[in-house]
Amino acid sequence: MEKCIDVQNLSFSYLSQKILHNCSLSLDKGRFCALIGENGAGKSTFLKNIAGLEIPDQGNIQFLGEKLSNDSIIQKSKLIFITENLSFSSPLTIKKFIRSFKKLYPLWSQEVFDSIVKQRGINLEKRFNDYSRGQKMQILLASYLSTGPKLILIDEVTSVLDIHAQKDFMKIFYNLVKAGSTVILATNILSEVAPYATDLCFIENGHIKFNVPVNDLKRKYIRIKTDKKIEKAYGIELIEEREDQFYYIGLNESLTSSIKNNSSFKIGPPSFEELFLFFSKGKRELEP
C-alpha cells in the first residue's frame, strides 16, 4: 500500500538546542496515529516540521510518494495542520471568510462543511473573534476538514472542545480515516483517542521511541490490576497506585502461569494512559 507520510531521520534544532533527533515515522493511508509524549517531548515541533511551519535541519519527508515541499500548492491543498494558535481574525463574517477560503482548495466539500456547522450549531453570520475559544476551534476544524485532506495533523486542539464536540470530531476523523485519509493527532487526553487510534507513536525528549499499530501493542503487553503489591521478580512493572489498587504492565509472553492463573489479578489489555505511564516513567524501550 502507498504510504501517506514517510518521515526519515528528521532533526530540528532551535538555536543551539536540539529539539528533534533523527525522528522517523511512516504511515499508510487510512491510519489514525495518536502521537503521545510528555510535555516538551517534541510533539508539536514534529508536526510543525511536517506541516512546513518549521524548517528541519535534516531529514526527508515524503507525502503520497513525493518529497514534501511547503511551496507546493497541490500538496498543501491536501494537507491540513490545525493547532490552537490558528485563527481567522478578520472583520469578515465566517460566511464571507469561507467564500474566499474555499477557493484555495479544489477538493472543498460544501456538504461536509454545512453538516459539521449544523451539527455544532455554529452561526456563520458572526465574526471569528466573536466566538469563544472552543467555538473558534470548532470553526477551524469544520473549515479545514471540509477541504478533502489526505493528511490531517492535529496538535492538541481537542482539549479545548467540550465533551460532545470531542466525540463528534473524533467520529469525523474516524470517518475520514475510513475514507482513506491519514490522521496524526498529538494529544495528552489519551482516553478520547483510544477508541479510534490504529497506531501509537511515542515521542520522548525529541526521539521517537516507537510507532506501532495499537493492536500489536495490546497483544504484546498486558495490564494487571490487583489490590496487593506484586514482587518485581514476576517480570512486571508497577506503573500506578490508585485508590488502593496497583496497576502493573508486563510483556504478555513473559507472564508466568502463577500470575495468569491468579484469580485476584485482573488481567487485560493496557489502555493508552497505562502504556504512556509504562514507557515514560521507566524510560523503557519497546521490546522487539
Add this chain to the structure above:
Amino acid sequence: MFELFKIYSRKYFKDALYVNICAWFLVFLTAYVNPKIDKNEVSLTYFFSLNIILFLFSYPLEECLKWVLVSPFKKIEIFLFNIFFQFFKLFLSGIYFSLNLFFFDLPLSVEKKKATFQEDYFFNQALDQIMDSRFFFGIVLFIIFIIVTLFSPSPKLILAQPGFLKLKWKDLIFYLKKYRYFVFIFIFALPGIKLLKNYWNSPIIIYTLGFTYLTFNFFHSYFKKLKFSFIKKKKYYLAILFIFVTIFTSLKIYSNNRIKRGSLGSENLASEVLFQRSFYLDKTLPHLNEILRGDLKFRTFKKLKSYLEETSQISSLKLEEKIKSISLLDFLNKKEDPLWALYLANKAKNNQNEPQYYKLLKTFFFKNASEHPIQLRLTKKFAKLTLNTVNSPKDLEKHLKSGNKLEAIYTFHILRLKKENVYKIFLKKNMNYFENFIRVKKSIL
C-alpha cells in the same frame, strides 16, 4: 493573493478611518480648548503620529500568517501580498492626508519659519554633518533600513522573533563554531587589513556594520517568519556576504573613478577623499594642491585637516605653510565660505602690517557673509580678529558709507572694542545710523 486582499483590506480601511476621524476630532477638541492654536500644524501632528503608529502596528500578516503558511499559498505570494498591502496602506494614508489638507490647509507657520535663517541654521548644520561623506554610506544603509521597516512585518513581529533579542552566549558560541570558516572569510573579505587598523578612525565602519546587521536581521527575520527553507542553507549566508563585499568594493571603484576623471571641484574631491578613508588609505597629498585651490568649504577643510594629521600624511604646520604659499587671490578665487576669512585672519595675526592682505580678506568676507545664517556672529568675530588693522576712525568711514549692513555692523563692533576716546566719539556721532541695524544698549555709550 486577491483573496487575501479581500479578507484584510476591509480591516485596514476601517482602522484607518477610525484613526483619522479620531485625529480630526482631537484637532477640533484642541482648538476648542485653545482657540489660538495653529490648527494646520496641530492637524498634521496628529495625522502623522497616529497614522505612523497605525501603519507600523496594524498589519494583517501577524494574524493571517498563522493560517496562510499552512494553507495553499506560495511563500512568494505572501511576500508579494505584504509589499502590495503596504502600498495600499500608503495609498490610503495619502487619501487621508489629502483630506486633512482639504479641511485644514497647509500650516502657515511653516512658511514663516522658512524665512528665519537663524532658527534653521543649526538644523542645516546638522543636515550638512549627516550628508558628509563620512556618514554617507551609513545613511544609505539607514534608508534601506527604513524602507525595509516599512515593507517588512511590523516591528512587534520582529521583536517577538526568537533569536532577535533572546540570543544567549552559548547560542553565539554554537554558531561561531558551526560557521567558523565564515568568520575567516568575513575578516579577509573586508577591503584590506588596513581597514581594521584604522577602524577607530572611521565611524562609518561602525555605522555600516551596525546598520548592516540590522538590515540583514530585518530581512532575515522576515524570511524566518515565512519559513523560507533557504535560510538554513550555507549558500544563503555566503550570498549575503558576497552582496555586501560587492557593495563595498563597487563603491570604492566608483569613488576611484570619480577622482581619476579629474573633473571634480575641490569640495567634491575632498569629500571623495574623506569618503574613501573608510575603505583604503590612499595617499591624499598628490591631490592636496588641487583641493586647496578650489571651492573647498571650510568645514570640509577641517575634516580633511584632522584626517591628514591622524594618518600622519602632513602636519598642521606644514599644511598652514602650504596655504600661505598660495597667493591669497588664487586661494580665495572659487571659495564662498566666509569662515575662510576668519581662519586666515586668525592665522595671519602676526602679519598685521600687510594692509593689502586684509583689504582683500575684508572684501571677501563682506561679499560672502551676507548669505550666511549666522552672519552677525561671524561679523563680530571677524571684527575681533581684525581689530589691529584699524588705525584710525577714517579707516572705518568707507565701511560706514558703503551702505552694506554687515560693514556697518562690523564698524560698530570695531568702535565698541577700541578703547581710545576718538573711537567712542565716532560711535556716538554715528549712533543713529547704527541703530538702523542693531539694537544698541545704552550702557555701551
